[in-house]
Amino acid sequence: MCGIIGYAGAQADRPVLEVLSNGLSRLEYRGYDSAGIAVAPEMSVYKRKGDLDVLEEQLPDAPVGALAGIGHTRWSTHGPPSDENAHPHTDCEDGVAVVHNGIIENYRELRDDLEAAGHEFDSETDTEVVPHLIEAALEQGADADSAFRQAIGRLEGSYAVAAVFRGREEVYATRRQSPLVLGVDDGCALLASDVPAFLEYTDEVVYLEDGQFATIRPSGIEVRDQRGALVDVSVETVDWDPEDAGKSGYDHYMRKEIYEQPRALRECLRGRPQPFEEAISIEELEELPRPTEVQFVACGTSYHASLYATRLFREHGVRATAFLASEYDIETVPVDEGTLVVGVTQSGETADTLRALRTANGVGARTLAVTNVVGSSAARETDHTMYIRAGPEIGVAATKTFVSQQVALAMLSSALTGDCSREFVESLRALPDQIQSILDGSRAEEIAEEYVHADAYFFIGRGYATPVALEGALKMKEITYRHAEGFAAGELKHGPLALVTERTPVFALVTGDSNTERMLGNVKEVEARGAPVVAVTDDPGLIEAHAEHVLRVPETHWRFFPILANVQLQLLAYWVAHRLGRSIDKPRNLAKSVTVE
Amino acid sequence: MSEYSAIVLAAGEGTRLRPLTQNRPKPMLPAATKPILEHVFDQLIDAGISKFVVVVGYRCDRVQSYFGSTYRNVPITYVTQKKQLGTGHAVLAAESEVDDTCLVINGDQIVDSRIVADTIARHDSAAAATIALLQRPNVEPYGGVRIGEDDVATEIVENPRDGYGYYLNAGVYMLEPAAFDAVRSAEPSFGEHHLFEGLSKLIDSGETVRGTVSEGLWVDATYPWDLLDVSFELFDRGVVTSSPVISGRETTVHDEAIIRDPIILDQDCAIGPDAVVGPYVCLGENTTVGANAVLERSVVDDDTTIGANATVVDCVTGTGVEIGPGSTIPGGPGDVRVGDTVYEDEALGAVLADRVTDRGGVTYVPGALVGPETEIQSGATIRGTLAGGTEVRS
Numbered sequence: 001m002c003g004i005i006g007y008a009g010a011q012a013d014r015p016v017l018e019v020l021s022n023g024l025s026r027l028e029y030r031g032y033d034s035a036g037i038a039v040a041p042e043m044s045v046y047k048r049k050g051d052l053d054v055l056e057e058q059l060p061d062a063p064v065g066a067l068a069g070i071g072h073t074r075w076s077t078h079g080p081p082s083d084e085n086a087h088p089h090t091d092c093e094d095g096v097a098v099v100h101n102g103i104i105e106n107y108r109e110l111r112d113d114l115e116a117a118g119h120e121f122d123s124e125t126d127t128e129v130v131p132h133l134i135e136a137a138l139e140q141g142a143d144a145d146s147a148f149r150q151a152i153g154r155l156e157g158s159y160a161v162a163a164v165f166r167g168r169e170e171v172y173a174t175r176r177q178s179p180l181v182l183g184v185d186d187g188c189a190l191l192a193s194d195v196p197a198f199l200e201y202t203d204e205v206v207y208l209e210d211g212q213f214a215t216i217r218p219s220g221i222e223v224r225d226q227r228g229a230l231v232d233v234s235v236e237t238v239d240w241d242p243e244d245a246g247k248s249g250y251d252h253y254m255r256k257e258i259y260e261q262p263r264a265l266r267e268c269l270r271g272r273p274q275p276f277e278e279a280i281s282i283e284e285l286e287e288l289p290r291p292t293e294v295q296f297v298a299c300g301t302s303y304h305a306s307l308y309a310t311r312l313f314r315e316h317g318v319r320a321t322a323f324l325a326s327e328y329d330i331e332t333v334p335v336d337e338g339t340l341v342v343g344v345t346q347s348g349e350t351a352d353t354l355r356a357l358r359t360a361n362g363v364g365a366r367t368l369a370v371t372n373v374v375g376s377s378a379a380r381e382t383d384h385t386m387y388i389r390a391g392p393e394i395g396v397a398a399t400k401t402f403v404s405q406q407v408a409l410a411m412l413s414s415a416l417t418g419d420c421s422r423e424f425v426e427s428l429r430a431l432p433d434q435i436q437s438i439l440d441g442s443r444a445e446e447i448a449e450e451y452v453h454a455d456a457y458f459f460i461g462r463g464y465a466t467p468v469a470l471e472g473a474l475k476m477k478e479i480t481y482r483h484a485e486g487f488a489a490g491e492l493k494h495g496p497l498a499l500v501t502e503r504t505p506v507f508a509l510v511t512g513d514s515n516t517e518r519m520l521g522n523v524k525e526v527e528a529r530g531a532p533v534v535a536v537t538d539d540p541g542l543i544e545a546h547a548e549h550v551l552r553v554p555e556t557h558w559r560f561f562p563i564l565a566n567v568q569l570q571l572l573a574y575w576v577a578h579r580l581g582r583s584i585d586k587p588r589n590l591a592k593s594v595t596v597e
Numbered sequence: 598m599s600e601y602s603a604i605v606l607a608a609g610e611g612t613r614l615r616p617l618t619q620n621r622p623k624p625m626l627p628a629a630t631k632p633i634l635e636h637v638f639d640q641l642i643d644a645g646i647s648k649f650v651v652v653v654g655y656r657c658d659r660v661q662s663y664f665g666s667t668y669r670n671v672p673i674t675y676v677t678q679k680k681q682l683g684t685g686h687a688v689l690a691a692e693s694e695v696d697d698t699c700l701v702i703n704g705d706q707i708v709d710s711r712i713v714a715d716t717i718a719r720h721d722s723a724a725a726a727t728i729a730l731l732q733r734p735n736v737e738p739y740g741g742v743r744i745g746e747d748d749v750a751t752e753i754v755e756n757p758r759d760g761y762g763y764y765l766n767a768g769v770y771m772l773e774p775a776a777f778d779a780v781r782s783a784e785p786s787f788g789e790h791h792l793f794e795g796l797s798k799l800i801d802s803g804e805t806v807r808g809t810v811s812e813g814l815w816v817d818a819t820y821p822w823d824l825l826d827v828s829f830e831l832f833d834r835g836v837v838t839s840s841p842v843i844s845g846r847e848t849t850v851h852d853e854a855i856i857r858d859p860i861i862l863d864q865d866c867a868i869g870p871d872a873v874v875g876p877y878v879c880l881g882e883n884t885t886v887g888a889n890a891v892l893e894r895s896v897v898d899d900d901t902t903i904g905a906n907a908t909v910v911d912c913v914t915g916t917g918v919e920i921g922p923g924s925t926i927p928g929g930p931g932d933v934r935v936g937d938t939v940y941e942d943e944a945l946g947a948v949l950a951d952r953v954t955d956r957g958g959v960t961y962v963p964g965a966l967v968g969p970e971t972e973i974q975s976g977a978t979i980r981g982t983l984a985g986g987t988e989v990r991s
Binding site for chain 2: 259
C-alpha cells in the first residue's frame with residue numbers, strides 16, 4: 001500500500017522536485033513510513049525512512065535541471081521501513097530508477113535468477129527486481145521502451161510501476177490491479193496513484209486500464225496496449241474542487257470532515273428521495289433487478305456500514321449477509337443468478353474487497369460497487385456502481401464517508417425492494433440538519449475530557465445500533481491507540497462483562513424502539529459493576545437515571561438512530577485523541593486506502 | 598485585475614439578529630438562498646480581489662465547513678479571533694496574512710462590487726487609508742464620515758446623532774501599513790479596538806485618510822426581519838434572478854403548483870400540488886412545501902418543511918424548521934419586541950429560529966419571534982417573543 005507520482009515537463013514551467021514533493025504530500029494518506037524521488041535525465045535519487053519532511057530536508061534547494069521524475073510514499077509490506085527499502089529502487093549502475101505500488105508475487109525466483117547472473121541488491125523489497133530486470137534487458141540490447149515491457153512481462157502479482165532512465169526525458173509506466181491515473185496539461189504530463197496527487201496542476205485525466213503501458217513526456221502522453229499498438233484514450237475532466245485537499249482552517253482533516261457531514265449527506269441524498277411519490281430512485285441503478293439475496297463484502301468501517309445494511313434488507317424481506325472481504329471465499333458461499341454481491345469501499349481500491357468482487361464476478365454473480373471514487377477499480381470492475389458522493393476524505397479515520405455509506409445503503413435497500421414510506425423519505429431528508437444540530441450542540445468534548453484516562457472504552461448497542469457500537473470502538477482504537485471494544489449489548493453477559501470495571505466507561509446506544517427495555521437491562525448490568533455509563537440517546541427520559549452523562553441526538557425514524565448516534569461517537573473519539581495529542585489524521589501503522597490484501 | 602488581498606471580517610455574532618444567530622454568525626444568515634458572506638465573496642471577486650483572509654470567531658465551524666479552502670478558485674485563509682474585541686482587533690489578527698496594501702471589508706453586509714472597485718481605484722499610497730462612502734438619507738444607525746477638499750476625511754464617527762453632512766461609511770477600506778500601526782496604538786475603548794478609532798487617530802496625527810463617494814447596492818440587516826428586505830432588494834436589483842423550477846437541480850415542482858415570480862429555489866426543493874408559492878419567496882436547499890400551502894414574501898432556510906394547507910407570509914425561518922399542516926402566519930404589520938424595545942408596525946409575520954417545530958394548526962400573531970428548538974403543540978396561538986428550547990401547549 002503505497003502512493004506513486006510521476007511528472008515530465010520543462011523546468012522553466014514548474015520545478016520537477018516541487019511537483020513531485022507536492023504530489024507526495026497529497027498521497028501521504030496511502031502510507032508514510034518512507035518516501036523518495038528520482039529525477040532524470042541526469043539520474044539523481046533522494047530517499048529516506050520517515051515522513052515527507054525528512055525527505056524534503058534532503059532535497060537540493062537549487063533547480064536540478066530535471067525534465068522527468070518519479071516519487072513514492074511507502075507503507076511497508078516487504079522489509080521494514082529503512083533508507084534502503086524506500087523507493088525509488090535502482091539497478092546496479094543507477095541507470096534506471098523504479099517506483100512501485102502493489103506486490104510482486106514471484107520476486108523471490110526473479111531475485112535468485114538475477115543474483116545468479118551477478119546483480120547486486122541493496123534492499124529487501126520485492127520492487128528492486130524490476131530495475132535489475134530492466135538493466136538485464138538493456139544489456140541484451142533492448143531500447144528503454146522494450147526493456148521496460150520485457151521486465152514487466154516477467155512479473156506476477158499486482159502492480160502500478162513507473163520508471164525513469166538516465167539520459168531520457170520521459171517516464172514509463174504500467175499497471176495491473178493497482179491504481180494508476182494520468183494527467184495531461186500544456187507542456188507537461190503527470191501520473192499518480194490517484195487524482196488528488198496532481199489535481200492542483202490539472203483536472204484532465206486518463207484512467208489507465210489494466211495491462212496498458214503509458215509514456216509521459218513534456219509534450220504529452222502516449223498509451224499503448226500489451227502488444228504495443230497505440231490506444232485512443234479518452235480524456236476525462238475531474239470536477240473535484242482542489243479546495244477539498246485543504247484543511248480550511250481546522251486543526252485536523254478529521255474534524256473538518258466531521259463538520260462537513262451535513263453537506264456530504266445532502267450530496268448523497270441529492271435527487272434520490274422522492275418526497276411526493278414516497279419512493280427512492282437511484283438513477284444509476286435503474287437497470288438493477290430486485291435480488292433474491294444480497295452478499296456484502298467490505299473491510300473495516302465499510303464492513304460496519306454493510307452490517308447495518310444487512311438488517312435493512314432483511315427487514316425488507318431479502319436475505320442479506322455481510323462478509324469481511326478478506327474472509328469471503330466463494331467455495332463456501334453459495335451464489336446463484338439472483339444473488340447480488342455488493343462491494344462497499346470508500347476508495348474503490350481496497351485490495352481485499354476488489355479480490356472478493358473479482359471472485360464473485362468469476363462465478364457469474366451480479367456485482368455492485370458502493371464507492372466514493374469515480375473511476376476507481378471497484379467502479380470499473382463491477383456490473384453496477386452506486387456513488388456515495390461524500391467528496392474526498394483525507395483523514396485516515398473514515399467519518400463522512402461512513403455516514404454517507406449508511407445513508408446510501410439505506411436508500412439502496414429501499415430502492416431495490418420497493419419498500420418505502422412517507423416517513424422513511426421525510427426522515428432521510430431531515431438527516432443533514434439533524435446532524436448539523438448535533439454538531440452545533442454536542443457535549444462530547446467535555447465527556448471526552450472526563451474519561452481521557454480510562455483503562456478501556458466499551459460500546460454497546462442492539463439491533464440497528466450494534467454496527468455503530470462496533471464502529472464507535474474502531475474509531476476510538478484507530479485514533480487514540482487506547483483499548484476499545486464494541487459489543488451487541490446482549491453478548492455482554494456471555495463474557496465481556498468480566499472486563500467491565502469502574503475504570504471502563506460504557507457508551508450505550510439507547511433508542512426508543514422495541515429493544516429499549518432489554519437495553520436498559522444491559523445498562524443496569526454494567527452499572528452494577530460500577531462502570532460509568534454514557535448514554536447516546538434520542539429519548540433521555542428512559543435512561544437518564546442510570547447514566548452519568550447523556551449525549552443527545554434528535555428524534556428520527558428508529559432505523560436512522562444509529563446514523564445520528566455515530567456522530568456523537570466520532571466527536572468523542574476525536575476529542576479523546578486530541579487530548580492525548582495523537583496524530584489524528586495519520587494514526588501510526590495505518591493508511592487510508594489499503595491496497596494490499 | 599488587482600492583485601489585492603481582502604481581509605473579510607466575519608467573526609461577530611450579530612446579537613441584534615438573535616435568535617437566528619444561535620448557531621451561526623450573521624455572515625452565514627441567508628440573503629435569498631445563499632449566506633450573506635457568499636454574496637460578499639462574489640462581489641469581491643467581481644472587483645478583482647485575488648485572495649481572501651477571513652477573520653472568524655463566533656461559531657467559526659459554520660464558516661469554515663461551508664466555504665472550505667477556496668471559493669470560486671480564490672484561496673481562503675482563516676484567522677481566528679478568539680474574543681471579539683472589535684473590528685480593529687480583528688484586522689490586526691489578520692495583518693500577518695496580507696501584503697502591505699490590502700482591502701478590508703465587513704463580511705456581514707452586501708456591498709456592490711462597484712463600490713469595492715471604486716475604492717481600490719481611488720486609493721494611492723499617498724493616503725494611509727481610503728474609505729468607501731455612500732450618500733444615504735439616514736446615516737445614524739451606521740458609521741458616518743465627513744470629507745473636505747480633495748475628498749480628504751476630516752471626521753470618522755459611529756452613529757452620528759446630527760446626521761447632517763455625514764456620508765455613510767460603507768465598511769470597505771483600503772489600508773496601508775501606517776493604518777495598521779494607528780489601529781494598534783489607538784487606546785481601546787471599553788476593552789475593544791475599533792477600526793474607525795484607529796482611522797480617527799490617523800487623521801488626528803496628520804496622515805491623509807481619503808473618502809471616496811460611490812454608489813451601488815449596499816444592504817445590511819440589523820434585525821431579523823430585515824433579512825426579508827435584504828433578499829427582496831437582491832431580487833429588485835437583479836443580483837439574484839428569479840428562474841423558478843429550473844433554478845435548482847433536482848428540484849421538484851408539482852404540475853398543479855402555482856409559482857408567482859419572483860421566487861428562487863435552491864437544490865432538492867419539493868413543492869406539492871396546488872401550493873401557491875410567491876411572489877418574493879426564497880426557498881433554501883432541501884425545503885418542502887406541502888400541498889395547498891400558500892407562501893408569500895418569505896425567506897425559508899435549508900431543510901425546512903412547510904406543511905399542507907399552511908399559510909406563510911412575511912416570514913423568516915432558520916434551518917430545519919417544521920411549520921405544521923394548517924398553521925397560519927398571516928403576515929405583518931405587527932409589533933416586535935426585542936429586549937425592552939418595541940418596534941411597531943414592522944412588516945413581519947414571524948421569525949422562526951433553527952428547528953422550531955409546530956405540530957399543525959398553530960396561529961402566529963404578526964411580529965412573533967420564536968427561539969430555536971421550540972416545540973409548539975397543535976392548535977396553539979403564538980404571540981410576542983418566545984425563548985429557545987421551550988415547549989408550548991395549546
